[in-house]
Amino acid sequence: MTPFEYLKKEEQNSLGQLKELLRIPSISAQSQYEAEVARCAEWVAGYMTRIGISAKTMETGGHPVVFGQYRASAKAPTILIYGHYDVQPVDPPDLWHSGPFEPVEKDGYLIARGAADDKGQFFAHLKGVEAYLKTVGALPLNVKFLIEGEEEAGTENLDRFIRQHADLLAADVVVVSDTAQYNDDIPAIDFGLRGIASVEVKVTGPDRDLHSGGYGGAVANPINILARLIGQLHDDKGRVTVDGFYDKVYTMSAWEKEQYAQLPFKEDEFIKLTGVPALWGEKGYGVLERIWVRPTLDCNGITGGYQGEGGKTIIPSWASAKITMRLVPEMDPKEISDKFEAHLKKICPDSVRLEVTKHGGAKPIQVPVDSPWLKAAAHAVEEGFGVRPYFIKEGGSIPVVEKFKSVLGLDTLLIGLSQPDNNAHSPNEKLLLRSFHRGCRVSVALFEALSHVKA
Amino acid sequence: MTPFEYLKKEEQNSLGQLKELLRIPSISAQSQYEAEVARCAEWVAGYMTRIGISAKTMETGGHPVVFGQYRASAKAPTILIYGHYDVQPVDPPDLWHSGPFEPVEKDGYLIARGAADDKGQFFAHLKGVEAYLKTVGALPLNVKFLIEGEEEAGTENLDRFIRQHADLLAADVVVVSDTAQYNDDIPAIDFGLRGIASVEVKVTGPDRDLHSGGYGGAVANPINILARLIGQLHDDKGRVTVDGFYDKVYTMSAWEKEQYAQLPFKEDEFIKLTGVPALWGEKGYGVLERIWVRPTLDCNGITGGYQGEGGKTIIPSWASAKITMRLVPEMDPKEISDKFEAHLKKICPDSVRLEVTKHGGAKPIQVPVDSPWLKAAAHAVEEGFGVRPYFIKEGGSIPVVEKFKSVLGLDTLLIGLSQPDNNAHSPNEKLLLRSFHRGCRVSVALFEALSHVKA
Numbered sequence: 009m010t011p012f013e014y015l016k017k018e019e020q021n022s023l024g025q026l027k028e029l030l031r032i033p034s035i036s037a038q039s040q041y042e043a044e045v046a047r048c049a050e051w052v053a054g055y056m057t058r059i060g061i062s063a064k065t066m067e068t069g070g071h072p073v074v075f076g077q078y079r080a081s082a083k084a085p086t087i088l089i090y091g092h093y094d095v096q097p098v099d100p101p102d103l104w105h106s107g108p109f110e111p112v113e114k115d116g117y118l119i120a121r122g123a124a125d126d127k128g129q130f131f132a133h134l135k136g137v138e139a140y141l142k143t144v145g146a147l148p149l150n151v152k153f154l155i156e157g158e159e160e161a162g163t164e165n166l167d168r169f170i171r172q173h174a175d176l177l178a179a180d181v182v183v184v185s186d187t188a189q190y191n192d193d194i195p196a197i198d199f200g201l202r203g204i205a206s207v208e209v210k211v212t213g214p215d216r217d218l219h220s221g222g223y224g225g226a227v228a229n230p231i232n233i234l235a236r237l238i239g240q241l242h243d244d245k246g247r248v249t250v251d252g253f254y255d256k257v258y259t260m261s262a263w264e265k266e267q268y269a270q271l272p273f274k275e276d277e278f279i280k281l282t283g284v285p286a287l288w289g290e291k292g293y294g295v296l297e298r299i300w301v302r303p304t305l306d307c308n309g310i311t312g313g314y315q316g317e318g319g320k321t322i323i324p325s326w327a328s329a330k331i332t333m334r335l336v337p338e339m340d341p342k343e344i345s346d347k348f349e350a351h352l353k354k355i356c357p358d359s360v361r362l363e364v365t366k367h368g369g370a371k372p373i374q375v376p377v378d379s380p381w382l383k384a385a386a387h388a389v390e391e392g393f394g395v396r397p398y399f400i401k402e403g404g405s406i407p408v409v410e411k412f413k414s415v416l417g418l419d420t421l422l423i424g425l426s427q428p429d430n431n432a433h434s435p436n437e438k439l440l441l442r443s444f445h446r447g448c449r450v451s452v453a454l455f456e457a458l459s460h461v462k463a
Numbered sequence: 464m465t466p467f468e469y470l471k472k473e474e475q476n477s478l479g480q481l482k483e484l485l486r487i488p489s490i491s492a493q494s495q496y497e498a499e500v501a502r503c504a505e506w507v508a509g510y511m512t513r514i515g516i517s518a519k520t521m522e523t524g525g526h527p528v529v530f531g532q533y534r535a536s537a538k539a540p541t542i543l544i545y546g547h548y549d550v551q552p553v554d555p556p557d558l559w560h561s562g563p564f565e566p567v568e569k570d571g572y573l574i575a576r577g578a579a580d581d582k583g584q585f586f587a588h589l590k591g592v593e594a595y596l597k598t599v600g601a602l603p604l605n606v607k608f609l610i611e612g613e614e615e616a617g618t619e620n621l622d623r624f625i626r627q628h629a630d631l632l633a634a635d636v637v638v639v640s641d642t643a644q645y646n647d648d649i650p651a652i653d654f655g656l657r658g659i660a661s662v663e664v665k666v667t668g669p670d671r672d673l674h675s676g677g678y679g680g681a682v683a684n685p686i687n688i689l690a691r692l693i694g695q696l697h698d699d700k701g702r703v704t705v706d707g708f709y710d711k712v713y714t715m716s717a718w719e720k721e722q723y724a725q726l727p728f729k730e731d732e733f734i735k736l737t738g739v740p741a742l743w744g745e746k747g748y749g750v751l752e753r754i755w756v757r758p759t760l761d762c763n764g765i766t767g768g769y770q771g772e773g774g775k776t777i778i779p780s781w782a783s784a785k786i787t788m789r790l791v792p793e794m795d796p797k798e799i800s801d802k803f804e805a806h807l808k809k810i811c812p813d814s815v816r817l818e819v820t821k822h823g824g825a826k827p828i829q830v831p832v833d834s835p836w837l838k839a840a841a842h843a844v845e846e847g848f849g850v851r852p853y854f855i856k857e858g859g860s861i862p863v864v865e866k867f868k869s870v871l872g873l874d875t876l877l878i879g880l881s882q883p884d885n886n887a888h889s890p891n892e893k894l895l896l897r898s899f900h901r902g903c904r905v906s907v908a909l910f911e912a913l914s915h916v917k918a
Contacts, residue, residue, distance in 0.1 A: 126527040204675060206774055215738025216558070219888045221657060221762045221859020222643070224789050225753035226733070228743035231762035231784070232693060239694025242687065278681070283670025288683035288814035298680035306675045308777050313764035314785065318616055319661055319822065320552065321787050321859070322763050322888055329686070330769065332776055334679050337751035359743035367774065404676020404776075 011139035011452040019445055022135050023118070025055070026444065027111040029093075029127050030120040036071055036094035037162040045071045048093045052134075052155055059138040061153065064274075066173075070165035071157030075176070078151045086150035087458055088179035088418070090408060091130025091186065092159035095122035096433045103435035112350065116441055123439035124426035129185040130155055132425055132444060136451020148459035152179055156408075159186075163407045171414050180461075181381045182412045183454065185447065187402060187424035190271070192440055195393045195450075196445055198422035200300065200401040201409060203335035203342045203372035208365040209234065209352060210328040217313070217322040222263050224323060226361035231312040231327040238329060240355055241305055246290040248305045248333075250351040253344065258337045260301055263377060267399045270298045300401035302332040333369075334403060341369030370410045375419045384457035385421045391457075392450030397423075424452065466594035474900055477590050478573070480510070481899065482830050484548075484582050485566040485575040490615035491526055492550035500526045500612050503548045507610050514593040516608065525620035530631070533606045541605035542913055543634035543873070544865060546585020546641065547614030550577035551888045558890035571896055577880035578894040582860065584640040585610055587880055587899060591627075592907020605913035607634060611863070614641075615658075618825070618862040625863075636836045637867045640902065640907065642857050642879035645726070647895055650848045650905075652840055653877035655755065655856040656864055658790035658827035660799045663820040664689065664807060665783040672768070672777040675760040683814035685782040686767040693784060695810055696760055700746040703760045703788075705806040708799065713792040715756055718832065722854050723751050733917030736884055755856035759789040788824075789858060796824030825862030830874050839912040840876040846912075847905030878905060 015022070033047035035041040049065045049072045056063035056076040063076035071094060098108040098121055106112045111120035118128065133153075140147050154177060156166050170177060190196040213222070213230040213373055243249050275287060278295055289298040298304075313325025314320035345366040356362040375382055378400070389397040402422070412418045425447035431437045470477070489503035490496040504520045504527045512517035518531035524664065526549060553563040553576055561567045566575035573583065588608075590605040595602050609632060611621050625632060645651040668685040669678070698704050733750055744753040753759075767782025769775035782785045788799055800821040811817040830837060832854070844852040857877065880902035886892045 062577065067641045105527075162593070189868045204676070204776070213739050216886070218737060219859060220759075220763060220787055221659070221789060221857070221881070222887075223737060223754065224761045224787075224858060225757055225759040226742065226744045226750045227737055227739050228741075231765045232760075235690040235693035235762065235765070235784075236697070238687060238690035239692070242691070260911075282673060282678060282682055284668050284682050284814060285816055286814045287681065288812070289681045295681045299678065301488045302680050304675075304680040305687075305688070306684045306778055307768065308675060308775055309768035309770045310686045310690070310765055310782060311770040311777070313762065314552075314554070315764045315766040316493070316552070316554070319785055319787070320763055320888065321659070323761055324764070327765060329690075330774055332675055332679075332774065334676060357741075357743070359739060359741045361740055402676070403679060404674060 009143050011143050012449060014139045014143045015135065015445070015448045018417050022122055023447065026128060026131050028113040028117070029131060031109050033109045034094050034122070034157065035097050036158050037215070037226055038097055045094060049074050049157055052093050054152065055134060059134065060141045061137060068158070068165040068169045073157060073166070073169060074153065074155040076153035078147055080147050082257070084149040084180040084184035084459055085300045085461055086152065087151045087181055087183055088177055089130070089133050089156060089183045091133070091155045092157065093155050094125045094157045096125065096160050097128070100435065105436055113441065114216070117438040118441055118444065119436055121437050122298050123437050124430035125432035125437065126159070126186045127401060128439040128444055129425045129447065132447030133183070133451045135448040136455060139452050140455060147455055149455055151455070152177065166408060167411055170411050174416055177416055179418060181458070182418045183421040183423065184409065185423050185425045186406070187207065188426050188428045188430065188444065190398045190400060190423045192427055194395055195389045195397040196400045196424050197382065197389060197397050198402045198424065199375040199377060200328065201373040201405050202403050203339065203370045203410070204405050205333045205335060205341035206367040207348055208328060208347055208367065209237070209329050209331060210326060210363040212326040212361040213359070214323060214325055217324050220321045220323045227323055228357065229323045229361050230360055231324060232362050233357065234327040234329060236311065237352060237459070238307060246288065248303065250346045250348050253303065256338045256340070257303060261377065268294065271398055271400070282418050297401040301336055303336050303339060305331065307331050335372045337372045337374045339372060341371060343344060345369070360411070370405045370407050371414065373409050373413060373420070379419060379458065380461045381419065381421060381458065384461050385423060385454060388453035388457040389423060389450050391453035392446050424435055425450070448463065464598050466598050467904060469594040469598045470590065470900070470903045470907065477529045478896070481573070481583060481586050482566040484586060485577055486564055488564045489549045489612065490552050493552055500549060504529050504612055507548050510589060511608065514589065515596045516592060523613070523620040523624045528612065528621065528624060529608065529610040531600055531608035535602050535605050539914055541607065541634040542636055543607045543609060543632055543892055544585070544588050544638045544640050546588070546610045546639070547581045547612065548610050549612045549615050551580065551615045555890065559893055565693050570897065572893040573896055573899065574891055574893045576892050578892050579885035580887035580892065581614065581641045583894040583899055584880045584902065587640065587902030588638070588906045590903040591910060594903065594907050595867040595910060601739050602910055604910055607632065607806065614863070621863060622866055625866050629871060632871060634873060636913070637873045637875040639861060639864060639875050640878050640880045642877050643883045643885060644879045644898065645855060646855045647882055648848055650844045650852040651855045651879050652837065652844060652852045653805055653857040653879065654832055654837065654854050655829040656828040656860050657755070657858050658794060658796055658825045658865065659860040659862070660694055660785050660788045660790060660796035660803070660824035661736070662800055662803055662823040663783060663784060663822065664692070665781060665818040667781040667816040668814070669778060669780050672779050675776045676776050678778055682778055683812065684778050685815055686779060688812065688815050689767065689782040689784060692807060692811060693762060701744050703758065705760070705803050707802050708758065711793045711795070712758060726751065726853060726855070754858040756791050758791050758794060760786065762786050789860070790827045792827045792829050794827060796826060800824065803890070826865045826869070828864050828868065834874060835916050836874065836876055836913065839916050840878060840909065843908035843912040844905050846908035847901050867876065880905065
């Protein structure tokens with residue numbers, strides 16, 4: 009029996025085991041679930057042990073991680089598979105059509121909190137290992153598992169864990185299945201993530217709110233000034249005007265452009281999906297390029313003056329805005345935050361006081377497209393799905409992927425096994441059943457494919 | 464005993480009565496204070512009745528007005544004294560050094576919300592009537608009081624009330640004490656007020672908050688767009704760019720310029736008073752001209768997206784701003800609001816939806832400088848303060864003054880009894896105690912002086 013035949017035969021069992029995992033309400037952000045989170049870690053470690061992976065839970069200062077290890081041979085490559093067993097809260101509970109922790113099958117989907125994010129995805133890789141060990145008897149490469157319990161609650165504990173256990177986690181490449189396919193039946197590999205730099209701007213004028221009748225015209229209004237500053241941060245072409253903002257922005261290769269051009273993307277569907285009256289963005293780039301390979305500057309919040317019912321005729325003492333910039337290779341969050349501050353200082357009039365607070369960020373990620381790992385992964389995904397994957401990017405950042413690069417020096421293969429409309433973080437989270445079974449096959453194919461890569 | 468002697472003897476009682484009035488949190492703009500506003504109206508009517516004025520509260524459709532009337536003789540002039548018993552909200556409450564509605568005396572000031580704006584000022588005129596009636600036994604002229612409860616919340620109800628009760632309110636001239644002296648010891652009579660036009664701008668993009676990673680760059684950010692719109696509303700010379708904004712702005716007379724040139728105004732004191740790092744305003748005009756005779760455009764509040772602790776990486780669905788424009792003769796609030804809306808529509812990109820709500824406003828006011836009422840008032844003020852008043856203007860608007868002109872055909876004598884740094888509309892609103900007592904004397908002198916004017 010081949011591993012694939014095993015998976016076929018095992019389908020109902022696999023689903024039953026996944027349901028068992030989904031029944032554990034491992035909500036990491038809510039302290040009343042602490043015992044359940046711990047029970048979930050034990051369940052995962054137990055499952056690993058049962059199928060022949062040496063596994064243990066390890067302390068992080070927060071919820072434990074599950075670390076598993078299968079040693080094939082010192083000569084074979086080592087892959088590190090990352091996932092998370094914790095899940096989002098279920099609020100609002102009354103919008104769920106069935107219990108968040110009572111998995112049900114409906115219309116080809118498995119519905120439960122964590123089905124897509126991320127239990128259903130990392131579990132496929134455990135089934136991949138199991139299929140190999142139950143049939144071939146050994147894996148063709150070394151596998152490490154790092155399944156954490158705080159992905160939905162913060163990153164500090166895991167960041168420290170990675171720094172402290174860099175040797176234990178040493179590998180040749182990382183595999184993460186915590187993203188989405190291109191659509192229900194077309195798989196995707198993310199080969200890049202945007203980074204982020206986060207700043208806060210505060211403009212202060214008078215030392216208290218002033219009457220806008222008595223003082224208006226002779227005193228700079230902090231809201232008007234802040235608006236004027238923010239308004240100047242984009243030019244008429246939608247480009248960010250911060251001095252040196254684009255200095256280190258990489259240029260897409262012909263290959264990358266071609267990947268996006270191939271995608272069956274429809275602008276009218278994007279407009280419908282977002283509810284905007286019309287598209288916006290940097291001239292000269294398509295929607296996917298604007299989201300994936302161009303940097304941005306967005307206000308996430310602004311506040312100043314009187315915001316209640318009715319009106320209040322004041323010149324407020326201050327106004328402030330929270331701003332994040334999305335970064336692409338080779339932009340650096342610290343450098344960009346410094347440039348932002350310098351630029352604001354340059355354009356701010358002396359009639360107000362300016363404060364820029366820099367909150368740090370994460371670097372952008374780009375997996376080299378000529379990487380043999382990426383090619384092997386694409387081959388495996390095609391084998392699992394029966395369809396070639398698209399190469400896409402992700403506009404948001406996944407902080408742990410940046411840590412794997414900066415701390416461990418490793419690239420990450422982002423192989424999405426859930427659907428774009430999976431309701432992750434929302435009620436009625438779901439996973440296409442056929443996608444789970446395809447994911448198990450991808451895992452088997454991945455071990456084979458990656459085992460031949462010369463690191 | 465003369466009325467002046469009565470006032471002297473009565474000083475502590477007067478202060479105690481004013482404190483009682485200030486303890487009522489009559490915030491007209493916040494619906495949870497509705498009962499307190501009503502209670503305040505009853506207090507004022509009760510006080511009038513107690514001192515011998517025929518008084519009642521009257522319905523307006525909103526908060527009631529207090530109407531009081533003293534008939535001296537059909538041959539004597541009739542003056543209408545206007546004031547307002549409602550007050551501004553107290554936000555932000557934590558910047559108050561003592562409770563906004565727990566009046567305290569400190570450093571010669573009475574500190575409480577409404578001390579200056581306007582309870583402490585209109586109450587001086589009640590004390591003036593009281594002093595006359597308790598000593599002389601009769602007033603030398605007919606006096607009507609119109610003390611309203613919605614000055615800080617809107618003008619529609621009072622506007623209608625004035626139109627509907629034009630006969631009841633018929634008079635020869637109006638007296639309003641709701642403005643400021645020139646400084647602590649030099650009184651002032653305002654012969655002009657700026658008008659106001661009030662609008663609200665809302666910009667809507669996506670139909671819900673979007674993830675700024677997944678969508679940033681391809682969707683117009685409502686905060687950024689709103690900021691850009693607001694930022695474009697002034698040019699580099701501090702002039703408002705709204706098309707046609709200055710079309711009807713009048714030119715100062717030589718006499719008017721001379722009045723301002725006489726004033727002992729010091730820019731460095733103004734900077735200190737406001738706490739701003741440097742002056743700002745329309746090039747080519749001095750501070751007093753910027754405040755009194757030039758129009759403005761100020762944001763009073765702005766809101767959008769996430770404003771709490773930490774960050775939230777969203778593109779918010781919408782952002783909005785409250786904006787008021789100060790108007791000078793012969794600008795019209797409706798015309799200016801229409802021009803504002805047209806201008807915004809012209810400059811707003813189609814990637815967002817724009818809503819401009821026009822909240823109405825008030826026309827600017829100019830009192831004829833050769834009026835005998837104005838001369839009599841100047842005489843009375845000099846008697847009350849022992850110093851000749853300056854003729855100045857006021858940058859704020861008192862919408863009702865415009866209604867007195869347009870509906871009742873009456874000019875208004877604006878006799879300021881509070882200080883320029885009275886913190887009206889700000890935390891720690893205050894009134895100089897000696898000013899309150901001088902104000903009571905001005906009131907007595909005013910009745911005498913105005914009784915001799917031939918209308």
